[in-house]
Amino acid sequence: MFKNDYSVDSNKSKFFTTNLFFGKGMKLKMKKLIIYIIILLTIMFLIPVIFIRKYENKQIISQIENTIQQEQNIKNQYDYKKYTTIKLLHEKTGEVEEIKLDDYIVNVVCAEMPANFELEALKAQAVVARTYTIYKLVGGDRKHENADICDNSACCQAWISKEDRFARWDENERINNWNKIVNAVDSTNGKIITYDGQPINAFFHSNSGGTTEMPINVWGGSGYPYLQVVQTAGEEEYSQYNSEVILTKEEFIKKIKEKHSDAIINFEEDDCIKILETTEANRVKTLKIGNIEIAGVEARSILGLRSTNFTFEISNTDVKFSVIGYGHGVGMSQTGADALAKQGQNFEEIIKHFYVGVEIINM
Numbered sequence: 001m002f003k004n005d006y007s008v009d010s011n012k013s014k015f016f017t018t019n020l021f022f023g024k025g026m027k028l029k030m031k032k033l034i035i036y037i038i039i040l041l042t043i044m045f046l047i048p049v050i051f052i053r054k055y056e057n058k059q060i061i062s063q064i065e066n067t068i069q070q071e072q073n074i075k076n077q078y079d080y081k082k083y084t085t086i087k088l089l090h091e092k093t094g095e096v097e098e099i100k101l102d103d104y105i106v107n108v109v110c111a112e113m114p115a116n117f118e119l120e121a122l123k124a125q126a127v128v129a130r131t132y133t134i135y136k137l138v139g140g141d142r143k144h145e146n147a148d149i150c151d152n153s154a155c156c157q158a159w160i161s162k163e164d165r166f167a168r169w170d171e172n173e174r175i176n177n178w179n180k181i182v183n184a185v186d187s188t189n190g191k192i193i194t195y196d197g198q199p200i201n202a203f204f205h206s207n208s209g210g211t212t213e214m215p216i217n218v219w220g221g222s223g224y225p226y227l228q229v230v231q232t233a234g235e236e237e238y239s240q241y242n243s244e245v246i247l248t249k250e251e252f253i254k255k256i257k258e259k260h261s262d263a264i265i266n267f268e269e270d271d272c273i274k275i276l277e278t279t280e281a282n283r284v285k286t287l288k289i290g291n292i293e294i295a296g297v298e299a300r301s302i303l304g305l306r307s308t309n310f311t312f313e314i315s316n317t318d319v320k321f322s323v324i325g326y327g328h329g330v331g332m333s334q335t336g337a338d339a340l341a342k343q344g345q346n347f348e349e350i351i352k353h354f355y356v357g358v359e360i361i362n363m
Contacts, residue, residue, distance in 0.1 A: 083101055083133075083134060083137050083138075083363075084100060084101055085098055085099060085100055085101060086098070086099060086101055086104055086133065086137070086148045086149060087099075087146065087147045087148045087149075088104060088147060088148070088149060088150070088151060088159065089144050089146070089147035089149070089150040089151065090150075090151055091150050091151055091152045091155070096146050096147045101130070101133065102130075102185050102186070102189060104133070104159070105126055105129050105130050105133070105185050106181055106182055106185045107159050107160055107161065107162065107165070108129045108133075108157050108158065108159050109122060109125050109126050109129060109181050109184060109185060110160050110162075110165045110178075110181055111153075111157075111158035111159050111160040111165070112125060112129065112153075112157065112158050112204075112334070113125045113334050115169070115173070115177035115178075115180055115181060116177075117334070117337075117338040117341070118338050118341030118342055119180065119183070119184060119341070120337075120341040120345065120346050120347045120350060121334070121337040121338040121340075121341040121347075121350065122180065122181060122184035123184045123187060123188050123346075123347035124332065124337045124341075124347040124350040124351050125184070125204070125332075125334065125337065126184045126185045126188050127188050127191050127192065127193060127347060127351060127360065128193070128202045128204050128331075128332055128351065129157060129202075130188075130191065130192055131192040131193040131199050131200060131202040132157060132201070132202040132203075132204075133148075133149060133157070134192050134199045134363070135199045135200065135201050135202065136148065136149055136156065137149075138198075138199060139199075139201075143155060143156070162178070165178075166178070188347065190362045190363040191360055191361070191362060191363070192360070192361060192363055193351060193355055193358050193359070193360055194358060194359050194360075194361050195224075195225065195226045195355075195357060195358050195359070200224070200226055200355060200358060201224060201227075202331060202332070202355070203215065203227065203328070203330040203331030203332075204331045204332040204333070204334060204354075205326070205327025205328050205329055205330065205331065205332075205333060205334070206240045206325075206326035206327045206333070206334055206335065207235055207238055207240035207241055207325045207326040207327065207333055207334070207335040207336070208232060208235060208325055208327075208329050208333035208335075208336055209235065209241060209307060209309045209324035209325025209326075209329070210231060210232060210233070210235050210236065210324075210325075211229060211230070211231050211232075211281045211282065211329075212227075212228075212229055212230050212231075212232075212281065212329050212330065212331065212333060212336075212354065213229065213279065213281045213283055213308075213328065213329030213330050214227065214228065214229060214279065214280065214281070214330070215227050215330045217279045217281075217283065217285060217297075218297055218328045218329070218330055225356070225357065226355045226356050226357055226358050227330055227331055227355070227356075228356045229280050229281050230353060230354060230356070232333060232336035232339060232340065232353070232354075233339065233343075234336070234339030234340070234342065234343065235325075235333060235335050235336050235339055237339065238335040238338075238339075240306075240325070240326040240335055241324065241325065241326075241335070242322075242323070242324065243305075243306045243323045243326070244320060244321065244322055244323065245303060245304060245305055245320070245321040245323065246318050246319070246320045246321075247303070247318060247319050247320075247321075248317055248318055248319075249267055249317060249318065249319060252265075252303075252319045253265050255302050255303060256289055256290075256292075256302065258302075259298075259302050260289075260292050260294070262291075262292070263289060263290050263291065263292050264290045264291045265289060265290035266290065267314065271288065272289070272290055272314075273287070273288065273289055273290075273312060273314065273319070274287070274288040275287055275288075275311075276288050276293065279296075279308075281309070281329060282309060283296060283307065283308040283309045283329065284296030284299065284300075284308045284309070284310060285308075287299045296308040297328075303321065305321055305323050306323045306325065306326045306327070307323055307324065307325040307326060307327060307328075307329060308329070309323065309324040309325050309329070310322060310323045310324070331354060331355065332350075332351070332354040332355070333354065336354070337350045337354070340353060348360055
């Protein structure tokens, strides 16, 4: 009995020993299998990541190469240094004169900005005038068959000869004024304003009235990203800031009817003249006159106003327009540039104030 019991226990012991051995073996195999699976999954995960990173690196390298190539293309396309001379049309005589670029810029600055303005303002004007000229040359926006640009400010840029400029300056100021402007041009030699690597259309005007205008509100179109509404303190100190135009009611009606013969204006009506819409810069965008509506820009032209920033008063006999600012209001304000220079800003800071997001480079 005991023997048999012992035999049973012995068999049981062998059975458990065998199972324990095989159980440990199975566990080891399972651990190895799990490790192999983990390694396999890791490899499967890493391979795509490696390839994606290689692809992304290739894309980055490709983008860098494309950017370098684009910059090179711009340099190849616009070799600004070749524009050392220009052909200038003198509109009154019809003569075309070939002149060195910076000699031309000196005469432009003489015509466009008072010599008693701050030197940094004159430098800004020189860079703006040079940029405007280069823009005309490389942009294909030429208005004259045998010339690059003319001396009429209504068409291109103002220009005045040295002799005519001297005749208008006081004798005791001529040499100093001339040397000051030459200095402004020479000290900014070759500098132009660019946006996205290309010269900008560098509009400028006399006095913004403290706030510049968007070009879309003056000429329509899509505008330019660097020509935004900006504010400038100090322009109210200049004579160009305020002006008035007083017309008799008869003169007013005559001027309107010259352009709009169908206009009917009854001064007995309270709203015979009414500002319907203004721009962000507080300039008149749309004006109602009697039975017609015209743009503020057209009203300025018809009525001989200095800008579209105006209000009006109607008396028993007259219509009085009170005007703020002088010019279209787009781009750099010349009195604003002088005001900023008096506040301590240099020509680069002045330029970047009026033209948003631009760079100043050497040709």
